[in-house]
Amino acid sequence: MPLNLSIKDVPDDLAEALKDRARANHRSLQGELMAMIEAHVGARPFRARGLLEQVRGLGISTNANSVAMVREDRDRR
Numbered sequence: 736m737p738l739n740l741s742i743k744d745v746p747d748d749l750a751e752a753l754k755d756r757a758r759a760n761h762r763s764l765q766g767e768l769m770a771m772i773e774a775h776v777g778a779r780p781f782r783a784r785g786l787l788e789q790v791r792g793l794g795i796s797t798n799a800n801s802v803a804m805v806r807e808d809r810d811r812r
């Protein structure tokens with residue numbers, strides 16, 4: 736179960752630096768802090784089965800000849 740964390744008494748200059756960093760990375764402050772924690776503590780494990788279930792739940796499918804389509808598109812460049 737996810738845990739909520741709180742950091743108290745963050746100095747203004749540090750808070751502004753975190754906000755600037757989040758803005759530069761096109762993230763919310765929450766997203767930036769999570770990215771920093773994952774980079775320094777360890778990323779969440781990739782759950783391929785969960786991703787597959789999400790994709791199937793969206794009804795997304797690929798054309799059987801998708802490899803040929805990618806090659807054709809690449810050859811046009």
